Amino acid sequence: MATVDPSLVAHLPLFAGFGAEDLAEILREARSLRFPKGSAVFEEGEEAHSFFVLLHGHVRASKTTQAGEQVVVRYVAPGETFGVAMAIGLTRYPATATAVDDSVALAWPSGTWPRLVAKFPALATNTLQTIGSRLQETHTRVVEMSTQQVEQRVAHALLRLAKQSGRKVEHGVEIDFPISRQDIAQMTGTTLHTVSRILSGWESRGLIESGRQRIVLREPHKLFVLAEEDPGEGGSPVRP
Amino acid sequence: MATVDPSLVAHLPLFAGFGAEDLAEILREARSLRFPKGSAVFEEGEEAHSFFVLLHGHVRASKTTQAGEQVVVRYVAPGETFGVAMAIGLTRYPATATAVDDSVALAWPSGTWPRLVAKFPALATNTLQTIGSRLQETHTRVVEMSTQQVEQRVAHALLRLAKQSGRKVEHGVEIDFPISRQDIAQMTGTTLHTVSRILSGWESRGLIESGRQRIVLREPHKLFVLAEEDPGEGGSPVRP
DNA sequence: CGTCTTATTGAACCGCCTCAAATTGAGTGG
DNA sequence: CCACTCAATTTGAGGCGGTTCAATAAGACG
Incomplete structure (x- = not known):
């Protein structure tokens, strides 16, 4: 041997x-x-x-x-x-x-x-x-699940995966193994439907590029900002 | 010294x-x-x-x-x-x-x-x-937060506290230190309002007895059943 | 008895889930 | 190479659990 x-x-x-x-x-x-x-x-x-x-x-x-x-x-x-x-x-x-x-x-x-x-x-x-x-990481996850909404949690999850297992590609950082919407849902405590909607939204805004079991972060920094953002601010809220 | x-x-x-x-x-x-x-x-x-x-x-x-x-x-x-x-x-x-x-x-x-x-x-x-x-306990918490509703999570939290720091009293098991609705909310990822409503409900059903920063589990087993229960079943659902 | 923290409870809103259906893409065998 | 099959994804519509906002009540403590 x-x-x-x-x-x-x-x-x-x-x-x-x-x-x-x-x-x-x-x-x-x-x-x-x-x-x-x-x-x-x-x-x-x-x-x-x-x-x-x-x-x-x-x-x-x-x-x-x-x-x-x-x-x-x-x-x-x-x-x-x-x-x-x-x-x-x-x-x-x-x-x-x-x-x-x-x-x-x-x-x-x-x-x-x-x-x-x-x-x-x-x-x-x-x-x-x-x-x-x-243990620290898991505590962080508990804090996120307790205080953040789904979109922020998904953003954090992707950023963490990119940091741990990201591979530089032409248009950004690709997560270096096959990962489905369902997998991300199971990491963030939501449903694959919600994850799909969120990723679709990000894709149309140019933040990511994704396909079947494949995700490329094109604008990690913008994702990071989004992940930290207080849901009350940002975006284009209508102030009556 | x-x-x-x-x-x-x-x-x-x-x-x-x-x-x-x-x-x-x-x-x-x-x-x-x-x-x-x-x-x-x-x-x-x-x-x-x-x-x-x-x-x-x-x-x-x-x-x-x-x-x-x-x-x-x-x-x-x-x-x-x-x-x-x-x-x-x-x-x-x-x-x-x-x-x-x-x-x-x-x-x-x-x-x-x-x-x-x-x-x-x-x-x-x-x-x-x-x-x-x-680490195991924290993972359990993540799983609970991912899959269970608030009422079940609160039940689990109380049962865990009772096991760790419960004191036998006349009518059940009392959690042996001052704990507020707010504290329980911060353990389960919800608001003090929701915790208050849930505890009020349990109290009226005789499952617990509670006061200011004080909780006594009168029917731990019933709480346990409730904690494991699938939200789809139980209770008195109206079947059309 | 007044003050402050904790708890209760109502009403309205909304983020997300649930249910349902269509679409896309990859792999497979003919 | 194409038809078939199946998993993954997308997207809409509706409903509900739980939050948010608001106000009151109940204890503890000096």
């Missing part, structure tokens, strides 16, 4: 502060796995057999309610860890992870985590920072 | 797996502080000088938007850690912490964290589990 090239992952937050030897020892325990577009990496409620570092592609983490509605928890970009249930004291995955593109990830059996952490305490502190950042 | 009695805190999650000596060494670095009802423990954006373990009382963590709206992030109950900004890589507090009751907390200077973690790696893994749980 081919082992993983340490130089590819040495710069990742998870391995911050590690020497080449330690890194090699950790990587020796990992396997590299391919996940074709659309396939599940793991399912919500399933025994948490492994934790992962994404190398290529994109993975969507989502939760499903009893009523069958899905909510997108986050999108995983290359270099990020995911499925770290064991590290936070869970024996089962709290969400479903689906490859939205052909993807490659390193996978460690969950059982290796306690041993690795015991030998390399920096793994715990690095993971603590990662999980802490995610 | 009086030192802290180790037996009071030995059972806390943060200190899981620690021996008496190690615990004493850690506690030696902490100071015990009193925070009168209504006072701020720290403010959002302030330099994160300390991290805390709450011993008595209750603390509300909240974030304020640019527009001045507040959102309650969580309520801290005795035994819980808070203000661990340093541990998750922040130099400033991401939220404001306010004592909602006369409270007492242990405080460690943030500067001690790296040293303590280096010497006692279990602190990092324990904190990782705590932060991980909070």
Whole structure:
């Protein structure tokens, strides 16, 4: 079996502060796995057999309610860890992870985590920072859902996706994986209909350019202004 | 200065797996502080000088938007850690912490964290589990805000508060600290008016008993059913 | 007893959802 | 290459949950 090239992952937050030897020892325990577009990496409620570092592609983490509605928890970009249930004291995955593109990830059996952490305490502190950042982001999301209207939330979501997984193209920044109106609705707590209407509006104003599962931000700054805007002002309100 | 009695805190999650000596060494670095009802423990954006373990009382963590709206992030109950900004890589507090009751907390200077973690790696893994749980809870909140209506969200919020900080009283379970309609609104992403209407409705149905900054759950199970209920069913719908 | 915060309640409005239907585009097999 | 199929998207019309605005009431506290 081919082992993983340490130089590819040495710069990742998870391995911050590690020497080449330690890194090699950790990587020796990992396997590299391919996940074709659309396939599940793991399912919500399933025994948490492994934790992962994404190398290529994109993975969507989502939760499903009893009523069958899905909510997108986050999108995983290359270099990020995911499925770290064991590290936070869970024996089962709290969400479903689906490859939205052909993807490659390193996978460690969950059982290796306690041993690795015991030998390399920096793994715990690095993971603590990662999980802490995610907690901050999720709090931001709660604040947005509590105080902003749908249009602003969608704008923020697109800007965040562009920052995390944007690719510069001729006319702006394109979100670098297939994403539907429905996906955006599930990220922002609204319906695909409302998202479609909003994007149509933006497209006619030249802010974005979009197609089937494809979005290009042409005017990120204008979107940013719109995202921060108080709904009371702006636009062309009729003052009687 | 009086030192802290180790037996009071030995059972806390943060200190899981620690021996008496190690615990004493850690506690030696902490100071015990009193925070009168209504006072701020720290403010959002302030330099994160300390991290805390709450011993008595209750603390509300909240974030304020640019527009001045507040959102309650969580309520801290005795035994819980808070203000661990340093541990998750922040130099400033991401939220404001306010004592909602006369409270007492242990405080460690943030500067001690790296040293303590280096010497006692279990602190990092324990904190990782705590932060991980909070991340799960916050995700649950996002899912609720995305899929449920206000009445269900308020029911969930009250049940959670009752579980975390409930006190058995004659007619049910009372939430053990002063909490206003406004506070509940800021936890559930709605307005104090809507919360007031909902609580009034429940009170007239005998589900709760409430007063000024005071709520008693008389029928927790009925509230639970209501919280899980699909809005389409239940009640007395008119079928034409 | 006066003042201030908290809570209640009515009325009107509106952002967004729901329901419904048509359209577009990509992939597939003949 | 074209017809077919199915998923994704668009768009209209109507309704409702919840907000907003406004005013009153009820406790707590000095």
